[in-house]
Amino acid sequence: xxxxNILSIFPEIVKCFTNYSLINKAIEKNLIKFNFLNLRDxxxxxxxxIDDEPYGGGSGMVFKVEPVYNALCSLKTNERGKVIxxxxxxxxxTNSLAKKLSKENSLTLICCRYEGIDERISNFxxxxxxxxxxxxxxxxxxxxxxxxxxxxxxxxxxGKEDSVKFESYEDIFLEYPHYTRPExxxxxxxxxxxxSGNHKEIENWRKKKSIExxxxxxxxxxxxxxxxxxxxxxxxxxxxxxxxxEIYIGLVHFxxxxxxxxxxxxxxxxxDIHDISRISRTYGIKKYFLITPDEEQKAYALRIINHWKNxxxxxxxxxxxxxxxxxxxxxxxxxxxxxxxxxxxxNLITIGTSAKKRKNEITFQKLNELAKDNAIFLIFxxxxxxxxxxxxxxxxxxxxxxxxxxxxxxxxxxxxxxxVDRLIGF
Ligand SMILES: C[S@@+](CC[C@H](N)C(=O)[O-])C[C@H]1O[C@@H](n2cnc3c(N)ncnc32)[C@H](O)[C@@H]1O
Numbered sequence: 500x501x502x503x504n505i506l507s508i509f510p511e512i513v514k515c516f517t518n519y520s521l522i523n524k525a526i527e528k529n530l531i532k533f534n535f536l537n538l539r540d541x542x543x544x545x546x547x548x549i550d551d552e553p554y555g556g557g558s559g560m561v562f563k564v565e566p567v568y569n570a571l572c573s574l575k576t577n578e579r580g581k582v583i584x585x586x587x588x589x590x591x592x593t594n595s596l597a598k599k600l601s602k603e604n605s606l607t608l609i610c611c612r613y614e615g616i617d618e619r620i621s622n623f624x625x626x627x628x629x630x631x632x633x634x635x636x637x638x639x640x641x642x643x644x645x646x647x648x649x650x651x652x653x654x655x656x657x658g659k660e661d662s663v664k665f666e667s668y669e670d671i672f673l674e675y676p677h678y679t680r681p682e683x684x685x686x687x688x689x690x691x692x693x694x695s696g697n698h699k700e701i702e703n704w705r706k707k708k709s710i711e712x713x714x715x716x717x718x719x720x721x722x723x724x725x726x727x728x729x730x731x732x733x734x735x736x737x738x739x740x741x742x743x744x745e746i747y748i749g750l751v752h753f754x755x756x757x758x759x760x761x762x763x764x765x766x767x768x769x770x771d772i773h774d775i776s777r778i779s780r781t782y783g784i785k786k787y788f789l790i791t792p793d794e795e796q797k798a799y800a801l802r803i804i805n806h807w808k809n810x811x812x813x814x815x816x817x818x819x820x821x822x823x824x825x826x827x828x829x830x831x832x833x834x835x836x837x838x839x840x841x842x843x844x845x846n847l848i849t850i851g852t853s854a855k856k857r858k859n860e861i862t863f864q865k866l867n868e869l870a871k872d873n874a875i876f877l878i879f880x881x882x883x884x885x886x887x888x889x890x891x892x893x894x895x896x897x898x899x900x901x902x903x904x905x906x907x908x909x910x911x912x913x914x915x916x917x918x919v920d921r922l923i924g925f
Contacts, residue, residue: 501531501653502578502605503646506570508549508612510535512639513646522647525656534578538562541569550613559614567609567616571623580605581625583645585638586615589627592645594668595725596628600645601652608645610638671724671732672713675705710735714743718867721925736925741783744923745845745874748784748915749835750775752791756883764793765881767800772826773819774912780822782919785842785874788835789828797828832878832889845874851893852879852914854907860898863921869895870922877918879911 505513517523517533525531539547543565550560571582580603590596600606609616609624621627630641651657667674678689692704713720714736721728721736728736750771753764767789779787789800804826806812807819829835832849839847848869850861861869869875878885878893890896900909900917909917 504534504607507610516643541566562611562616564617582607583626584609584624585641587634589629597648608642612637672709675709747876749788749878755880776822779825792830843874848873851890851896861895
């Protein structure tokens with residue numbers, strides 16, 4: 500039998516929760532058992548004081564470590580199991596932690612209130628766990644969350660074991676959507692495929708929906724996956740991302756700064772042509788604009804591109820031609836913007852990039868959000884960077900990429916790779 504020890508000043512909150520549904524049934528079936536310890540019973544003073552003022556000042560009261568320590572010591576070592584402190588600043592509780600904990604025979608859950616507990620409790624616990632990025636008034640509800648997530652993984656607690664196996668967080672992707680009777684609810688229809696009786700098609704549809712939902716709601720689950728993707732998953736993710744995102748890149752050769760902070764025209768380089776077009780082709784960038792008003796420079800770029808698209812290069816390396824198709828040479832940023840507006844039906848947002856810190860920067864996270872509903876034009880400078888005037892004219896400036904040292908002279912090609920990968924890579 501699995502034992503949950505609950506340490507709290509309000510154990511009734513958790514007790515009440517155990518009176519219902521499958522948790523209650525599991526108690527009746529002797530699969531799980533609860534042991535409630537009221538922390539006030541482990542204080543030594545006549546007022547049963549559980550908390551005190553924080554050292555160093557500050558608002559709010561803090562749980563004392565001693566009563567909790569005493570309560571822990573009152574438990575037999577073999578009944579204590581892993582000790583978990585519920586805490587808003589703990590590691591995030593996940594299904595994989597629930598799985599790991601369900602393999603134990605017992606768990607001890609410490610619920611605090613007020614500002615939390617004296618940090619020295621960390622010497623007596625195994626995990627400090629948060630159930631999500633929000634602050635609750637006490638650890639009792641988080642304890643109930645853990646009890647429920649762990650109990651349902653204990654054999655016999657949930658009727659059909661399959662219903663536990665195929666669910667969100669079991670693997671990489673969120674679960675597919677469910678439908679039940681009626682087939683037509685006020686004109687809202689059940690997807691036809693689910694009525695087809697074709698199991699293979701139903702399975703494919705569910706897989707597709709589950710990938711789509713994960714991309715739209717929890718892309719982080721794909722990025723932080725626990726196993727490598729298989730090739731059909733890779734294909735499905737790529738297709739969904741390509742339909743979802745519309746990203747353009749501009750590489751500006753005029754006006755940009757030189758070393759002396761003068762406004763100059765820089766030369767187009769072979770490396771930028773090749774590397775950024777390959778990045779663009781790999782990540783499904785809609786167009787890579789080479790921006791220069793200089794006729795000789797344009798002709799130079801065209802000569803290189805034509806060599807690979809039509810000349811000897813085409814036979815030597817056919818895939819390069821594919822990458823270079825994404826390039827478009829334009830006189831100015833305005834011309835590139837006008838071109839995007841011709842081909843895109845989405846609202847366009849211009850994003851300036853700079854290695855230096857500036858006011859009004861946005862984070863990569865904000866850029867991700869903007870990219871969900873808008874076409875994004877990422878604009879990069881050559882030389883010593885985009886001029887103040889250009890940066891001022893952008894809708895947003897993306898915060899710099901930070902490495903671990905004060906040396907931050909990335910090549911523009913590296914900056915493009917890192918930014919694009921953080922935005923849409925997986
Ligand atoms: C008001 S909260 C303390 C918040 C704390 N001062 C902070 O900012 O991290 C009181 C108690 O509720 C519980 N609690 C609050 N939010 C929680 C969460 N997201 N996950 C787990 N426990 C939580 C913890 O036991 C916490 O010590």
